[in-house]
Amino acid sequence: MPLNTSAPAQTGEYRPLIVAFCCNWCSYAGADLAGSSRLTYPADVKIIRVPCSCRVNPLFVLKAFERGADGVILCGCHPGDCHYTTGNYYTRRRMTLLFSMLDYLGIERERTRVEWVSAAEGAKFSATMNDFARTIRALGENRKLRDLRCGN
Amino acid sequence: MPETTRETVLRISGTNTRKCMLCGKCSGSCPAYDAMDYRPHQFVAMVERGEIAPLLQSKSLYACMSCFACVERCPRGVQPASLIEALRAMVLREREHTRLPAQLIPELIDAGTPQQAVVSAFRKLSK
Amino acid sequence: MQKIGVFVCWCGSNIAGTVDVGRVVEAVRQEPGVAFAADYQYMCSDSGQNLIKSAVKEHGLTGIVVCSCSPRMHEATFKKTAAAAGLNPYMVEIANIREHCSWIHKNMEEATEKAIVLARAAIAKVLKDAPLTSGTTEVTKRALVIGGGIAGIQTALDIAEAGFAVDIVEKQPTIGGRMAQLDKTFPTLDCSACILTPKMVDAGANENIELFTYSEVESVKGFVGNFTVTIRKKARSVRADLCTGCGECTEKCPSRKTKNEFNMGMDTRGAIYIPYAQAVPKIAVIDREHCLHFKTGKCGLCERTCSAKAIDFAQEDELVTRNYGAIVMATGFQMIDPSGFGEFGYGKSKDVLTSLEFERLMNAAGPTGGHLVCPSDGRHPKHIVFIQCVGSRDTSGCGKPYCSKICCMYTAKHAILVRDKYPDVSVTVFYIDVRTPGKNFDEFYRRAVEEYGVQYVKGMVGKVTREGGRLKVQGSDLLNDRQLHLEADMVVLAAAIEPDPTARSVASMLTASIDTNGFMTEAHPKLRPVESPTAGVFLSGVCQGPKDIPETVAQASACAAKVIGLLCKQKLVNNACVASSDPLLCNGCSSCEKVCPYGAITYEERELNDKGVRRTARVAVVNEAVCQGCGACTVACPSGAMDLKGFTNQQIMAEVDAICR
Amino acid sequence: MRELTNAICARAKELLQSGAAGRVLGWAPGEFFYDPTPGVFSEGRLNELVYDGFTAANLSKYCIAESQKEGKVLVLLKPCDSYSLAQLVKEHRVKRENIYALGIPCEGKLDMRKARAKGVEGALSFREEDGQVVFETLYGEVRLAREELLLERCLCCRGREYAGVDETLEYALPELPKRDRFQKVAALEEQTAQERYAFWRGELSKCIRCNACRNVCPACSCVQCVFDNPQSGVAAKANSTEFEESLFHIIRAWHVAGRCTDCGECSRVCPQSIPLHLLNRKFIKDVNELYGEYQAGADPAARPPLVNYTPEDPEPSAVLERGRA
The missing domain is CATH 3.50.50.60 (FAD/NAD(P)-binding domain)
Incomplete structure (x- = not known):
């Protein structure tokens, strides 16, 4: 029963697979607000709830790519507003370095992103996801991170 | 045609007029206040609004003794004197031929002129 | 063998209008580990919850996935339901198919597919769930207030009023703080001393309040509910139990050149002095730096004058160690x-x-x-x-x-x-x-x-x-x-x-954070303004930010309410989703300790049995009462020794896998 | 070289006799002249100690185990190695009280692979003469300029400062040429994403997952590596999917980021000659540029960059914008 959404939908249109890690206190709530405000964004985006953006290990990001994600986005509280005071500051450094490394390895930099979305920013959440999904659709399927050795 | 935009003044002076919180301490500090048509705080406000032309014509440019009291005392680090200095520089760039030769300046200075004013006179008039 | 039950909620038409609930149920039934799946109109209703409870019993479910609204809405509800059915509440996962799915997608095909993926992720996670029990810690029923100004006094009075013991530590010889120095108060122009001194007297007389004046906090150990604080009572050179506060000695003192702090140095006082007439406690104190007896060994006039025989030149600093459940910062400005x-x-x-x-x-x-x-x-x-x-x-x-x-x-x-x-x-x-x-x-x-x-x-x-x-x-x-x-x-x-300069050292003892201006940081700038991010530490008055008297008093009382709320508890239930370190994997490198915003991680030498090999190692230990479960430490740990219960590495990776499958 | 070796042995002997340490952690002869291996020497065996152009191995990692043992060990540290030890001490991995660290001079170590590439075959021994390396081979003598044989890491030597040693052995060495160690990283950054991708695909595809880089790395000293831990979700003995070796190397570089002293051991030991140090150095370069100069091991009190922050740190997107201007 293949339900992998990165497979083409009935229309034949390419549907990317996007994993969004959202911190429980701001961004997940922001996503909830986007929902209750009926602000749509593509179903390509699947949200994983984490207590804080600083819980996201680079391994998770790489694992997602390995398993076929086409884009990975991290959302957390705005710097300075972290529920745990400092978590997102560490996230910022970690992801800055990780993304820089991925870029260094020649992987499309647009496939990864960090956005700060507060619980009040339902509209921003939706806009961010729309934009990210558009970017990933334009990039097409992720091949490089799945297949760094042999390529095609 | 020399540039006379707000951006030019800000670039030459290296100051950020938006930091001004309109306290007026610059004008409260200025020893040359009464000789000025535009006052130090007005320089900040007018540069911010982009009203550069009247400032270039202003007497204040030559009334300012560059004592830097306004810079020293500004609680926000705005540096009105640097704005004035920048405007002077713009005037000088425009009127290249009207400079005074340095050797003429001493005659214009009397014994009571403060030393910093002498230094600034050289800077102002002989550039 | 795990047996998972999946419960898909319609939420009336909120979910069922866009998500083919029946198809979701059919799809999840195929998932390994799923023993039961059902849908219902309102899963959060009593009958919906009863459906869950009876399914747990009937099918011997070991874990539950509820596909419904946001966990921020009903996770607690379904955890209670699970607990009522005899399941560990942490064996419940929510798939948010309303806010994150049905409400934002219009195409039923698309929304249904996504709902199935979200359900699968939740199933993958619940399969890796472990039953968690929240640890509990005892609460010491006593509070410490650091600072005896109006903020500290008000907080202490309110706490004492609620029946709890509270100590005030004040570095000056009297409580009262800045407000005692003020003449009148705005906007009413009533006399500051007239409204403050009754409170000072109340604080001094209240049987639940103990004053440590002329004292400073020497060290703080422990965590919420269980702080151990050592207080240095500086030697007054006057016996508090004998001094009557008559003031005879202060008038006789021949050293008169010391600037009077109370009057901002605008006049002078003796070396033995009572700060002001309404001081509480009204006990003299010798300023040893200026006292002729301490400087020259001569004089001793005060000793001869004192009919109560209270002067004690040999008195030494005294260290008092006490346990507290909560600590209030009221260090002022x-x-x-x-x-x-x-x-x-x-x-x-x-x-x-x-x-x-x-x-x-x-x-x-x-x-x-x-x-x-x-x-x-x-x-x-x-x-x-x-x-x-x-x-x-x-x-x-x-x-x-x-x-x-x-x-x-x-x-x-x-x-x-x-x-x-x-x-x-x-x-x-x-x-x-x-x-x-x-x-x-x-x-x-x-x-x-x-x-x-x-x-x-x-x-x-x-x-x-x-x-x-x-x-x-x-x-x-x-x-x-x-x-x-x-x-x-x-x-x-x-x-x-x-902020008073002493705040910094006290805050660092408490591992409470301070902003760039030296004010104490709140746990949340809007929603938790009287709590510090460090559990059990509360903020009262100007130490948190500039305030006038009414605001200070309001905050002081709010702070007291928080303290009372804490002290009322028989036991503190800790967050169950806390970090924990596998000592066998721990390198002892201290990376986790450095990123912990709560100071919840400490290191200790432990004797380990590593697959039969005995070794001692320096390993990280998480204090579960203090950990708030952010997970910063888990990523800082290179060996993966540190993990977060409820959001383990394996769980999150299982979710990633399920979504990307 | 012999002279320096003698000086080291003499000082080591003095220290052993004075009771400052009970044994010496140094280099012993290997199977071939170009592979001396780390070894522990008692006073009586000190004459077996080797110190020459091929004693490249960084001994600091061995201090983890050695310092757990009874008594004090005297460890010989080249300048770059001393940072690794200091970093390990900072991370509480080495019991510093059981170590006596003697800083020894180094004028760069040699790379046998470079010699082979230059046609040295059947080498039996070597000696150094005025900036030249003379190989005695089955086919006669081969002379090569020392400079041409230096290990990659020595080509951009960080300098002759030591970190946290107990004493240093003074010895006159020629002036050190100044080189930019980030040159190669910067050159890669200049390339297009496609070029970089092709470069790394070519390099990382050579990985046979022998784990030599990990095992030699002083920063990779976890009690158990995540890649060996079946619970971690990323454990693997071999690269079963194409993605895995890049994952391995990214994560390895990531785990040592902010802790890597840039000792270059990973590239030195890689049997496939993958320039692994370019991954670590990328993190170092980024950290230096984004968060201020940081040298792991240099300052025992400094907070490593990845367990630190400032509210003004740049956003992740800003970094990606950097290259575009």
Whole structure:
């Protein structure tokens, strides 16, 4: 029963697979607000709830790519507003370095992103996801991170 | 045609007029206040609004003794004197031929002129 | 063998309108580990919950996935349901198919597919769930308040009122703090001492309150509910149990040159002294630095004078160690020293004062007995200039970038008091902005202008100089486009307030964080303003940010309410989703300790049995009572020894896998 | 070289006799002249100690185990190695009280692979003469300039400062040429994403997952590596999917980021000659540029960059914008 959404939908249109890690206190709530405000964004985006953006290990990001994600986005509280005071500051450094490394390895930099979305920013959440999904659709399927050795 | 935009003044002076919180301490500090048509705080406000032309014509440019009291005392680090200095520089760039030769300046200075004013006179008039 | 039950909620048409609920149920039934799947109109309703409970019992479910609204909405509900059915509440996962799915997608096919993927992720996670039990810790039913100003006193009184023991540590020989130094309070102009001293007396007399004056916090150990604090009671050289506070000794003391702190150094006191008449406790103290006996070994006049035989030159500092359940920071503020602003001439002319000095000058118990005279020569002033924002809103480095908040109002108060008592004295106030938010505050300021004829000048003073025994004030009058040159007899500087310098060391002992300005950081700037991010540490008064008296008292009481709420608990239930470190994997590198915002991680040497091999190692230990479960440590840990219960590496990776499958 | 070896042995002997340490952690002869291996020496065996152009191995990692043992060990540290030890001490991995660290001079170590590439075959021994390396081979003598044989890491030597050693052995060495160690990283950054991708695909595809880089790395000293831990979700003995070796190397570089002293051991030992140090150095370069200069091991009190922050740190997007201007 293949339900992998990165497979083409009935229309034949390419549907990317996007994993969004959202911190429980701001961004997940922001996503909830986007929902209750009926602000749509593509179903390509699947949200994983984490207590804080600083819980996201680079391994998770790489694992997602390995398993076929086409884009990975991290959302957390705005710097300075972290529920745990400092978590997102560490996230910022970690992801800055990780993304820089991925870029260094020649992987499309647009496939990864960090956005700060507060619980009040339902509209921003939706806009961010729309934009990210558009970017990933334009990039097409992720091949490089799945297949760094042999390529095609 | 020399540039006379707000951006030019800000670039030459290296100051950020938006930091001004309109306290007026610059004008409260200025020893040359009464000789000025535009006052130090007005320089900040007018540069911010982009009203550069009247400032270039202003007497204040030559009334300012560059004592830097306004810079020293500004609680926000705005540096009105640097704005004035920048405007002077713009005037000088425009009127290249009207400079005074340095050797003429001493005659214009009397014994009571403060030393910093002498230094600034050289800077102002002989550039 | 795991048996998972999946419960898909329709939420009326909220979910079922866009998600084919039946298809979701069919799809999840195929998932490995799923023993039961059902849908229902309202899963959160009683009958929905009963459906879950009976399925748990009937099918022997070991875990539950509810596909419904946001976990932020009903996770707690379904956890309770699971617990009622005999399941561990942490064996419940929610797939958010409403806010994150049905409400944002219009195409049923698309929404249904996504709902299935979200359900699968939740199933993958629940399969890796482990039953968690929240640890509990005892709560020591005693609170410590650090600082005995109005904030500390109010907090302590409220806590004591609720029946809990509370200690106040105050570094001065008396409680009362800054408020005791004030003359009148705005906007009501009632006498500060008159409203404060009854509270001081109450605090001193309350059987639940113990005062440690002339004392400082020496060390803090422990965590919420279980702090151990050592307090240094500095030697007063006077026996508190014998001293009657008669004051005989203070009058006899031949050393009279010490600046009187209470009057901001504007007069002097003896080496043995009682800070002021209403001091609590009213016990003398010897300032050893200035005492002739301690300096020369001679004198001893106080000892001979004291009929109660209370003088004890041999007294030593005493260390008291006590346990507390909660700690309140109420360390207050001081005024900045405005001598950094040379243009105002503070320190050069005695007639240039800070507002707090002016406060003492106006006070009947002050150095002049309340007569307003120029400190330089005692003459009656004719004109007083007040300058606001001295060092506030100042990013030049000399001052503080923030607004000190109280200056506009107390300057208006000073102006009114002067004009009221001495109508012949004219008053000019230089202001940048007049900020008067607060009940009856703007009315008060307007009274100063309209009724009392105070001259408010929009502008700032650039220079204050001495000229012929008077002061010359040069400033701008922006609204009238002129520069003013005023003659004045006194200049009063509304200097910025800053956190008391002791706050920093106390905060670091408490692992409570401090912002760039030295104020204590709140757990949340809007929603948890009286709690520190460090559990069990609470914030009262100006240590958290500039405040006036009513705000301070309000915050002090709010803080007390939080403390009482904590102390009321028999046991503290810890967050179950806490970090835990596998000692066998731990390198002991301290990375996790460094990123922990709560100081929840410590290191200890442990004897380990590593697959039969005994070794001792330095390993991380998480204090579950303190950990809030952010997970910062888990990523800092290179070996993966540190993991977060409820959001383990394996769980999150299982979710990733399920989504990407 | 012999002279320096003698000086080291003499000082080591003095220290052993004075009781400052009970044994010496140094280099012992290997199977071939070009592979001396780390070894522990008692006073009586000190004459077996080797110190020459091929004693490249960084001994600091061995201090983890050695310092757990009874008594004090004297460890010989080249300047770059001393930072690794200091970093390990900072991370509480080495019991510093059981270590006596003697800083020894180093004028760069040699790379046998470079010699082979230059046609040295059947080498039996070597000696150094005025900036030249003379190989005695089955086919006669081969002379090569020392400079041409230096290990990659020595070509951009960080300098002759030591971190946290107990004493240093003074010895006159020629002036050190100044080189930019980030040159190669910067050159890669200049390339297009496609070029970089092709470069790394070519390099990382050579990985046979022998784990030599990990095992030699002083920063990779976890009690158990995540890649060996079946619970971690990323454990693997071999690269079963194409993605895995890049994952391995990214994560390895990530785990040592902010802790890597840039000792270059990973590249030295890689049997496939993958320039692994270019991954670590990328993190170092980024950290230096984004968060201020940081040298792991240099300052025992400094907070490592990845467990630190400032509220003004740049956003992740800003970094990606950097290259575009």
